[in-house]
Amino acid sequence: MQPPRHTEAVRAGWPAPLALLTAATSGVLAGWLGSRVAFDAPLVLAAVGGLLASAAVLVWCGAQARAERRAEAAAQHRLAAELAQCRASEQDLQRREQFYHTILEDIPEMICRWYPDGRISYVNEAYCRHFQVSRAELLQQGGFPLFHPGASRLDAALYRAQPVVVMEFPVPQADGTQHWERWVDRALFEEDGTIREFQSVGEDITARKRAEQETTRLLEENRHLARMALAIQEEERANLARELHDELGQSLTAIRAEAECVLQLNRERSPTISECAGSISAVVGQVYGVVRGMMHRLRPSLLDDLGLVAALTELVRQWRSHHPELVLEVVLEPLPKVPPAVELVVYRIVQEALTNIAKHAQANRVSLTLAVVDAALELCVRDDGRGIAKAANERGYGLIGMRERALAVGGRFQITTAAGTGTTIGVVLPLTVGEVRHAT
DSSP: OOOOHHHHHHHHTTHHHHHHHHHHHHHHHHHHHHHOSOOOHHHHHHHHHHHHHHHHHHHHHHHHHHHHHHHHHHHHHHHHHHHHHHHHHHHHHHHHHHHHHHHHHHSSSEEEEEOTTSOEEEEOHHHHHHHTOOHHHHHHOOSSOSSOGGGGGHHHHOBTTBOEEEEEEEEEOTTSOEEEEEEEEEEEEOTTSOEEEEEEEEEEOHHHHHHHHHHHHHHHHHHHHHHHHHHHHHHHHHHHHHHIIIIIHHHHHHHHHHHHHHHHHTTTTOHHHHHHHHHHHHHHHHHHHHHHHHHHHHSOHHHHHTOHHHHHHHHHHHHHHHOTTSEEEEEEOOOOOOOHHHHHHHHHHHHHHHHHIIIIIOOSEEEEEEEEETTEEEEEEEEOSSOOOHHHHHHOHHHHHHHHHHHHTTOEEEEEEOTTSOEEEEEEEEOSHHHHHHHO
């Protein structure tokens, strides 16, 4: 640190008072010696005044010099303290950097730091092992590092508003196989906003990608099996409904006809036989009603004969008759021609949803809406019940069946529920036969 400029000026002015003092003293002595007479009073007073003034100036200059020396010593002390602090900070920074590099050397991910012109500033051991290149060769090389193809374009992709970019891409191997890598690239900025360095952290995610692909394959297989199971179930239901209609229905009709004949023949001859025949006819009628209900649940004939809206109207009528304590609000808008597979999916989802509400929801009000929105069929079933627990939502076979039915025809299934707030089931299904066939 340089001393203040006014200190130099004061030091440079010290010879003037000394010269003045010397001149005054010399003048007094010379006048006295030259005159060889008694002192002249004015001359003596002038000399004494000059001496006092010179002494005052000398005292002031000495005080200023001491103050400046103290200030200079304090400045030097502060400078020494600042230098010591800088050295301590530098040593702390070196320790932190060494600790940082030690951590980076121990982690399995590949790490590389490099400048915008491609020169590498740091690589860890995992990076060197992955690319089978020594650290010295990497630090001396020119051009961009050996990692992903987007490295040379990072300066355009990374900026302050988007300082991080994540990339996943396949890497062909020499043996013809393919590996996957994931890189997280971050830009490090100067205070003026320019990029100082890039840091790239990479990992081999081949095992994860293969696991994801295997999971996707198994999921598709499971969904395919679920669709096949649903298709087989519907086919078995249709066959059982036909068997009930053709075999049991005809047999019950024949029994009832025979009972009516016996009743007519013995109405006057044997009241007992007539009463028994009437009882048989009544029981057969009850059984036939039960069989018709079973056939309707297995395969609703109205769905094939009159369409989806008529089948749902009948389903709602029967549900209301069995659950008069619940308020069911229904809005069924007129529909265009709907693929048979979609009609069956809507019917089964409504059937399952209303059954679940009656068994588990403890609801007071239920709403059912079916309409065409944005060239798609939208179904919504909502209740104000107790909601569905998470475990039941994930493992309930009824919900799984509804979801798989919707997905089987290329639709979307969503359920919204929470404890005490009820449940909403939303389904969006395609209306064109081509979309349904493509999904199946």
